[in-house]
Every structure is written in structure tokens, then in C-alpha cells.
Amino acid sequence: MGFCEDCHKTSSKSAKTIEGTELPTQGEVLLIGAPNVGKSAIFYALTGTYTTVSNYPGTTVEIFRGEFKFGNSRYGIYDAPGIYSLACTTDEERVARSFLFSKPFSKIVHVIDSRRLRTQLILTLQLLDAGYPVVLVLNMTDEAERSGLLIDEVALSENLGIPVIKTSATKKTGIKNLIEKLVSQRSETSTTISELSHEEILKRYEANSDALAKHTELRNKIDKTLAGVVTRRYTTKQTQTLDRALTHPVFGFAMLLVALFVFYLVVGVFGAQIVVDLIDKQIYLPFAASITTLIESSIGSRPLQDLLIHDYGVLTLGLRYAFVIILPIVFTFFFAFAVIEDSGYMPRIAFLLDRFFKRIGLNGRGVIPIILGFGCATMATAATRTLETKKERIIATFLLSLAIPCSAQLGVISAILAEKPLALLFFVIFMTLNFLVSGMLASKLVKGRQPLFFLEIPPLRTPHISNLIKKTLSRAYWYLKEIIPIFLFVSIAIWGAQQLNLFHLALKAITPAVNALGLPDQASNIFLYGFLRRDYGAAGLYDLKRAGILTANGALVASITLALFVPCIAQFLLTIRERGIKAALLITGLILPYAFLMGLFVHTLLNVTGITI
Amino acid sequence: MSTNFLQAGKAFKICDFSELNPRLIKTLLAIGILPSMEIKILQVYPSVLIKTEESIVAIDRETASLIIAGNSELKQ
Numbered sequence: 001m002g003f004c005e006d007c008h009k010t011s012s013k014s015a016k017t018i019e020g021t022e023l024p025t026q027g028e029v030l031l032i033g034a035p036n037v038g039k040s041a042i043f044y045a046l047t048g049t050y051t052t053v054s055n056y057p058g059t060t061v062e063i064f065r066g067e068f069k070f071g072n073s074r075y076g077i078y079d080a081p082g083i084y085s086l087a088c089t090t091d092e093e094r095v096a097r098s099f100l101f102s103k104p105f106s107k108i109v110h111v112i113d114s115r116r117l118r119t120q121l122i123l124t125l126q127l128l129d130a131g132y133p134v135v136l137v138l139n140m141t142d143e144a145e146r147s148g149l150l151i152d153e154v155a156l157s158e159n160l161g162i163p164v165i166k167t168s169a170t171k172k173t174g175i176k177n178l179i180e181k182l183v184s185q186r187s188e189t190s191t192t193i194s195e196l197s198h199e200e201i202l203k204r205y206e207a208n209s210d211a212l213a214k215h216t217e218l219r220n221k222i223d224k225t226l227a228g229v230v231t232r233r234y235t236t237k238q239t240q241t242l243d244r245a246l247t248h249p250v251f252g253f254a255m256l257l258v259a260l261f262v263f264y265l266v267v268g269v270f271g272a273q274i275v276v277d278l279i280d281k282q283i284y285l286p287f288a289a290s291i292t293t294l295i296e297s298s299i300g301s302r303p304l305q306d307l308l309i310h311d312y313g314v315l316t317l318g319l320r321y322a323f324v325i326i327l328p329i330v331f332t333f334f335f336a337f338a339v340i341e342d343s344g345y346m347p348r349i350a351f352l353l354d355r356f357f358k359r360i361g362l363n364g365r366g367v368i369p370i371i372l373g374f375g376c377a378t379m380a381t382a383a384t385r386t387l388e389t390k391k392e393r394i395i396a397t398f399l400l401s402l403a404i405p406c407s408a409q410l411g412v413i414s415a416i417l418a419e420k421p422l423a424l425l426f427f428v429i430f431m432t433l434n435f436l437v438s439g440m441l442a443s444k445l446v447k448g449r450q451p452l453f454f455l456e457i458p459p460l461r462t463p464h465i466s467n468l469i470k471k472t473l474s475r476a477y478w479y480l481k482e483i484i485p486i487f488l489f490v491s492i493a494i495w496g497a498q499q500l501n502l503f504h505l506a507l508k509a510i511t512p513a514v515n516a517l518g519l520p521d522q523a524s525n526i527f528l529y530g531f532l533r534r535d536y537g538a539a540g541l542y543d544l545k546r547a548g549i550l551t552a553n554g555a556l557v558a559s560i561t562l563a564l565f566v567p568c569i570a571q572f573l574l575t576i577r578e579r580g581i582k583a584a585l586l587i588t589g590l591i592l593p594y595a596f597l598m599g600l601f602v603h604t605l606l607n608v609t610g611i612t613i
Numbered sequence: 614m615s616t617n618f619l620q621a622g623k624a625f626k627i628c629d630f631s632e633l634n635p636r637l638i639k640t641l642l643a644i645g646i647l648p649s650m651e652i653k654i655l656q657v658y659p660s661v662l663i664k665t666e667e668s669i670v671a672i673d674r675e676t677a678s679l680i681i682a683g684n685s686e687l688k689q
Contacts, residue, residue: 084644087639087642087643089640116668211638211642212648247662249656249659351659351671352659353659354673355673358673388636388640452637452640452676453660453672453673454640454671455671455672456644456668456669456670457662457671
């Protein structure tokens with residue numbers, strides 16, 4: 001799953017072509033296969049269009065479209081979410097199956113993890129049984145061969161009667177061969193979707209009563225198909241020392257704490273303090289001084305000057321927040337996060353935290369969208385579709401809106417509170433308790449059965465630096481693309497409201513609530529920004545603290561209130577799409593008063609106990 | 614259901630699926646867990662890690678006790 005870019009690349013991306021034209025293609029190809037087999041890596045190798053590639057199941061939960069060229073011909077290609085078999089159990093699988101049924105494809109490329117050939121051939125046989133034109137891709141052959149597994153793809157191709165190609169997508173080996181197969185063996189006609197109707201397919205594989213019998217029949221077929229095809233030279237030690245340590249009941253949790261601390265050093269100290277300070281002092285301040293002089297000397301009108309510079313100017317507020325404060329934080333966050341994703345550590349964290357997550361109505365699988373939420377809650381809301389039950393999806397969506405601050409907020413808050421470690425510790429404990437208590441309450445209130453936990457643990461891998469950089473740049477690009485128009489809009493809206501004296505009125509309206517939290521009048525600005533985007537509010541908080549307007553207690557109260565604040569517009573819209581308007585309004589309606597109440601609670605607690613941080 | 618028999622390092626057979634609910638059966642089949650399949654338990658806490666024919670799967674103790682019969686321990 002990628003960050004928010006994924007949420008915005010569904011149908012709109014599918015209409016887009018490489019040249020930006022709508023010319024018909026020579027064929028449309030669908031990539032399909034189990035989660036975490038490298039479909040997105042194949043997609044990228046074929047098209048050069050980057051979609052997020054990671055090392056955990058459920059990275060892709062939407063459909064992506066790209067194109068590749070062969071000679072003068074163009075071919076459309078789709079990357080679908082993971083699907084184990086045509087008998088689906090999760091929403092992400094249903095997305096893939098519905099898309100398979102939605103239109104004719106010239107080829108269905110079934111991508112398999114070579115090490116899991118026996119298990120994953122089930123879907124190949126189902127697709128062939130339904131009459132689809134299948135090309136089988138044995139991906140990750142390099143890893144399979146390193147583990148001693150040799151596959152005779154020629155014999156497999158003969159046994160199945162379809163083209164079989166070995167690839168290692170991250171190294172781009174076998175891709176040329178795949179393109180040649182897709183082009184030369186393209187179906188002459190793609191007027192039929194499959195030989196079986198969708199109803200027949202569903203009836204055949206969805207029927208629960210004899211699912212096992214059908215599966216056993218397919219497994220027997222696979223045994224025959226693989227006879228003489230697979231040779232195992234030696235058996236590798238499946239669980240390496242590091243892997244054992246990462247999942248160990250004691251060392252595993254200790255290593256998780258170490259990983260979190262390293263994460264904090266990278267994002268909260270290096271990104272949010274060192275880099276932000278460097279850019280602010282060395283680049284922004286000299287730039288702001290020259291641009292202010294230039295504009296003041298060339299534009300006579302004070303309102304026009306205010307639009308560009310001074311306290312709320314587009315250049316000195318909107319773009320400063322985006323480039324000087326937020327970008328360095330999210331950039332370092334995305335990089336550190338990519339390391340966790342690509343190494344395969346995330347499913348291991350899910351394994352460690354399964355028991356805790358059971359207490360809040362989720363299970364280990366819920367860890368993945370929740371962790372993704374620390375990057376961007378909008379993307380994480382889309383990732384909730386990997387959860388099995390409706391109850392889990394509702395609880396995860398609720399917690400993502402209420403209890404999980406995004407990367408920009410976390411970076412700013414950790415930078416603000418870093419000089420007072422006690423405040424930072426209080427913040428972490430408070431947010432953890434808030435997460436657990438609201439989760440436990442939600443678990444009691446939302447009806448539904450307790451989900452069972454099952455998750456495939458992928459092998460640990462050393463992340464490829466090129467993928468880390470590509471992923472970080474792609475996400476940073478997406479982030480800027482999303483926030484710059486909003487930040488500019490907010491700056492212009494504030495300027496407009498100022499000219500009409502409305503900004504002052506809005507500030508006046510919320511100032512009593514802000515004062516009740518023990519915060520000065522100037523803090524009203526950040527909450528007003530926070531209504532539009534939480535990260536914009538966080539950037540404002542950063543400036544207030546640096547200007548010495550907030551006390552340490554005030555910074556803590558404001559940080560907690562902002563961290564719990566209403567979801568941003570993109571997350572709200574995605575919540576409507578995934579959970580419906582009623583749930584989205586209910587969640588947002590609950591969060592706003594709750595955030596202020598919690599701020600008030602912390603302020604009162606500090607006052608009553610006389611604690612000065 | 615007792616889960617005491619689940620011990621790291623021991624090998625078992627996956628039990629018959631006749632008592633399981635259809636959703637669980639579908640999930641198990643999807644990730645390649647079949648009746649009579651031999652598995653090895655790698656770890657039992659905080660959840661259960663099992664090594665199947667082709668992969669390592671994390672499951673909770675409840676699921677493990679549903680799909681692994683206590684009397685199916687294999688001599689290694």
C-alpha cells in the first residue's frame with residue numbers, strides 16, 4: 001500500500017495514458033496474484049509508472065493503470081490488489097475479482113512467488129478453468145534459487161499449456177521475455193471475458209459447502225502438474241537469527257522500542273529539528289528578507305502586500321509552512337517508513353501486537369493500517385479494506401480519525417516537546433492510553449464477531465536503496481501536490497477573511513474555548529488552521545512555540561488537542577467512500593468536542609496537580 | 614479449548630476441516646493450509662508462528678487450537 005497517492009489514483013488514473021492521449025491500445029493486460037508476490041514491481045518494470053512496492057501483504061488496495069510500448073504499439077496494463085483465489089474473503093480481494101469480471105482483457109498475467117508455487121497455482125488453475133487467457137509469471141526466482149528451489153519453467157509451461165516466464169522484477173530480469181510473450185501471444189480477440197459467466201464462476205468457487213472438495217481436486221491436479229518440475233537442492237534455515245529476535249516474546253518488544261526510538265531520532269530530531277532549522281535559517285530567512293524588501297518597494301497597496309508577505313502572506317505563511325516546516329519532516333518520515341515497509345518488519349510487528357489489538361476489537365492484521373496511519377491517515381483508511389470483518393473496518397477507521405496523528409503532526413509535536421522530555425513522555429503515554437481506551441470502548445459499542453488472526457510472514461529483505469529513494473520521492477511529490485493548493489487556498493482565504501474582518505470574528509468566536517485550555521489568544525490561529533488541515537495547524541504550533549508565546553504546559557495541551565483534532569478533508573472524503581456519509585459525520589462530530597474536552601482535561605490535570613513541565 | 618499442547622519446536626498435522634466455519638476454511642485454503650498437512654510450530658507467544666509447506670504463517674492461539682489437533686503430534 002502506498003501513501004495517499006494510492007487513494008487518489010483509482011478511476012482517474014485508469015483514464016490516463018502515458019502520452020496523455022486517449023488513443024486505443026493494442027491490448028489490455030491485467031496483473032493478478034496473491035498479496036506480496038511483486039505485482040507492483042512487475043507493473044513498474046513494464047510501465048515505468050511507479051506504484052508503491054513494499055514487503056508486506058496488502059500494499060496495493062486499488063486498481064492502477066499504466067502502459068507499455070512494443071515497437072509502435074501501445075498496451076494498457078492494470079495492477080490489481082492481492083487475491084489468493086476466486087473465493088474471496090476480504091474487500092481487497094473482491095476489488096481484484098470485480099475488476100477481473102469488469103471488462104475483457106487480452107491477457108491475464110498471474111504473478112506467483114516462486115517459493116510458493118504449489119499454494120499459488122490454485123488461482124492459475126481457477127483462471128484457466130474459467131477460460132481466461134493466462135500468462136504465468138514466476139517472480140522472485142532469484143530468492144527461490146538462493147533457497148535451493150529450482151523450477152523447470154519449460155516443463156511447467158508444457159504441463160499447463162500456457163506461457164510461463166521466470167522474473168525477478170526488482171532486478172528487472174525476465175521482463176523483456178514477458179513483454180515478448182504478452183505481445184506475440186496476444187489473444188486475437190478479446191470480445192469474451194471468459195468462457196464461464198461470472199455467476200458460474202462465483203457459484204463454482206464461492207459455494208462454501210464443497211469448497212474443500214474443489215480445493216483438494218485442484219491440489220491433486222497441481223501435484224500432477226508439478227511432477228518433475230520442481231527440484232529442491234537443499235533446505236535453507238527458514239528462521240534466521242535476526243528474524244527470531246524480531247518476533248521473540250521479550251527481545252521482539254525490546255527491539256520494537258529500539259526501532260521506535262531510532263524512528264524518533266530520524267524524524268523528530270534529524271528531520272523536524274536539524275533539517276527544519278537549517279532550511280529556515282540558511283535558506284528561508286534570507287529569502288524572506290529579500291522578497292519582503294522587493295515586494296514592499298514594488299507594490300504600493302498594503303492589502304496586496306499582505307496577500308504575498310507579512311503575517312499571513314502566501315509566501316511567508318502558506319509556502320513557508322509547506323516547504324520549510326512540513327516537507328523536511330514528511331520526507332524523513334517517508335524514508336524511515338519505507339525502510340520498515342521494504343524490510344518486511346511490519347508483519348512481524350503485527351504478530352507481536354496481535355494480543356493487544358484483540359483488546360480493541362482488532363487483531364494483528366489491524367496493525368498495518370494503524371501503522372500506515374502515522375504516515376497518512378487518508379491512505380490508511382483505504383488500507384482498512386484488507387481487514388476481514390465490518391467491525392474491524394469501522395473500529396480501524398474510527399481510530400485513524402481520532403487517535404492517530406499523521407507524520408507532519410508527529411514530527412512537529414516531537415520537535416516542540418523534545419526540549420522537555422517529560423512533556424514528550426506525557427504526550428506518548430496520553431496518546432497510547434487514548435488509543436487503547438477509545439479502542440476498547442469502540443470494541444464494546446460496535447457489534448460483530450471477533451476476527452481471527454492469520455497473516456503470512458514474508459522473508460526479511462535488505463531494502464533496495466533505489467526503491468527507498470523512488471518511494472520517498474514519489475510520496476513527497478504526492479504530498480506537495482496535495483498540500484500546496486490547500487496551503488495556498490488557506491493563505492488566500494485567511495487574507496480574504498482579514499480584508500473583510502471575518503478572520504478576526506472567527507478568531508474571536510473560538511478564543512474563549514482556546515483560553516479555557518489555558519492557551520493565549522494567539523493560539524486561536526492554529527486551531528482555525530487545524531479545521532482545514534491538521535498539519536497546517538501543527539506548523540502554526542511550531543511557530544508559536546519558537547516565538548516563545550506558548551509555555552511548556554501550553555505546548556503540551558495544544559499538542560494533544562491538535563493531535564486529536566478533526567480529520568483532514570481528504571481523510572473525511574475517503575471515510576465517506578469507505579464507510580458511508582453517516583459514519584463519517586458521526587466520527588467527525590464526536591471528535592471535535594472530544595479533542596477540546598481532552599485538552600481541557602490535561603490542562604485541568606496540570607493545574608490541579610500544580611505540575612509545571 | 615485447551616492450547617497447552619501448542620509447543621514451539623513440535624510438529625503436528627492439520628486437523629480435518631469438517632468442524633470449521635466456511636469463512637475460516639476459505640481463508641486457510643487461500644494461504645495454503647490443508648487438512649492432514651504437516652506443520653511445525655516455531656513460536657507460541659505472543660501468537661503462534663507455524664511453518665507450513667511453503668511459508669511461515671502467524672495465527673492466534675484460538676485459530677491454532679481449532680486447526681491443530683492435540684493428538685496429531687508427529688515424531689521427528
